[in-house]
Amino acid sequence: MKLALITDIHANREAFEAVLDEVERHGADAHALLGDFVGYGADPAWVVDRVRALVAAGAIAVKGNHDKAVVDGPRDTMNSDAQRAIEWTRGQLDAAQIDFLAKLPYTVERHGCLFVHANAYAPEQWEYVTGRAEAVRSLNATHVRYTFAGHVHDPQLYNLSGLGKIADFTPTPGVAIPVAPHRQWFVLPGSAGQPRDGNPAACWALFDTVRSELTFHRVPYDHDEAARKISAAGLPARLGERLKEGS
């Protein structure tokens, strides 16, 4: 099975469409969508509908903190741009779309993999896996070999050996990495809709379960158009500008 991993789309229609085209071109036969479908971007309704259609066709989807905030109202811990975007997004979605987000699970375990937005040890607390310590903590909280998560926007790959040694790795796009099943792997595919590693191209990853190979991908998309729509919607201009820089 070839499983496409897409996360942190953040209502960026242009990025999501570009990623889905690439996913199809690579012959993926399943999708896992790791949360934060909305927030920041100008196309929340379109993105939620597209996610719903994929889920109806069998895709895995889990809830992100922005999805929850749109359902519940923004949290004080969010930065002001994010809070404004959440308020605006709530006005863009109809009851059915909000209900879809509300009913998303925090975690899904399938195909011997765990899918979660933030981490495995406290999926509802939204703590970031930004280093080896958090990666170990998350891997120790599950018995499965492969954890796929979002929340952190930069692509990263952690692996835990049988001796308990953790290592991290910043992937090179397009290189198939053997991920042997006797290790534990924590995979951050990187954000599709708001990359922050200095490269504006959208992130996604492909996991080949038969070959135990993982490939990180980048795909360029029309970020100028996405940014223009953010400004036109009256959202903070900074949210559009950062898409052009990948920051």
Next chain:
Amino acid sequence: MQSADTPQQHDGPAPRVPLAVGQVIDGFRLEEHLHQGGMANLWRVSHPDHAIPMIMKIPRIKGGEDPATIVGFEVEQMILPMLRGVHVPQFIAKGDFTMQPYIVMEHIPGPSLRPRLDEAPLPVEEVASVGVRVAAALHDLHLQHVIHLDVKPSNIMFRPDGAAVMVDFGLSRHDHLPDLLDEEFTLPMGTGPYMSPEQVQFVRDEPRSDLFALGVMLYHLLTGQRPFGKPNTVRGLRERLYREPVPPRTLRPDCPPWLQEIILRCLEVDPASRHDTAAQLAFDLGHPDQVKLTARAERSSTGGRFDTFRRWFAAVGNEPKERGTASTHVTRHSIIMVAVDVAGASPGLMQTMRDTLERMLRTERSVRVACVTVMRTRRVGMDELTDKDGESIHVKRLVQLKHWARPLVQSLGLDDPARGAGVTYQVLEAPDPASAIVEFARRNAIDHIVMGARSSSAVRRFLGSVSARVVAESDCTVTVVREVAGREAG
């Protein structure tokens, strides 16, 4: 190999049965037990779908945890499938640790270089020839983003045509894959006598570590002695950070200065003082008359306190730091070949070629420039040119070539030893200039050929275009320089 639709999950390694002739693993039939090493067993295997001779490498799992064996084997399983070309055994298949771990690869017959070590000291020509071939293989690996990190005679085989084949990637590092060894161990990884100073300091991303190990090997083949002994403690390993090796010429008086220069340069404690790339090392070993001799060539003792201090000081300055990667390093230190028809090209074209090269070199200072001209010889019969005439023409071409390059060398300081990479000059004698240029580029791992195009289309039609053939036949980037219109008169 896995066949299930979902990832394999096992709580521990599968129970292992002793292997026997006739047993079949994933379609591979064990035919003959070839070798039992410390880390792995080698079996000759056959498979109905694969016609080439193959071996299966199976790790020896000793009682209990044996991380060195397991992780090393995993590393090889990751890296070998990524590699292509004649300098590695072709990868066929692998089985992971949830079942029977193995790697099936092309069987490279014949002994490794290891037995020749017992026959050292070897003739100078053989040492240089081994060096050229192994350096070419290492350059090929480095271009494929891999640093071998365990270069030694037992890991070097040869194909029938002489090409070196590197085996055993258990300690290797691939730029684009996670380094499973980086975090796993608390001791330096490598083979004691060959380990570079930076490997002793846990640096695993320096391609020039392979040049150090090759230098150790060439030193041993040349003198019959190891430059840094065979230490088995970390303290013993660290000695190479400050102790100069005995110069080869002290042990082997007939060692030419150029070879001592090359070997001692490989053994420099600071990677930046070694050759920039394996291709540049191969080039020097293949062109002894072009080696720029420094004080290294004449060193005759291990030096007094000053030399030890010099090396120690370099080592102190060389504490591990963030470095580049195999491939970025190699591309930064490329070799540009400029082929100049000194006898036939118009002055305008020669000037344009100099200008073009100067623009390229202004932005990239650590590039080596190989200036080449081809002296046409007849395909058959040397009667028209006596040897003496031939020699005088050869010298004349060399003088013309250096004359052509002089303005460039002066304006860019290419001759400055501090700049390192430098410039070389060659007159190739061949009946067919295009083949000679392509062959030279291939043999010397040239990254970029710069050459001129004949200006007159009538001449081009009559003689055929040399540059068009070079563009078509060579493996590397080719820039064809054309004389700017209107400049011909000047």
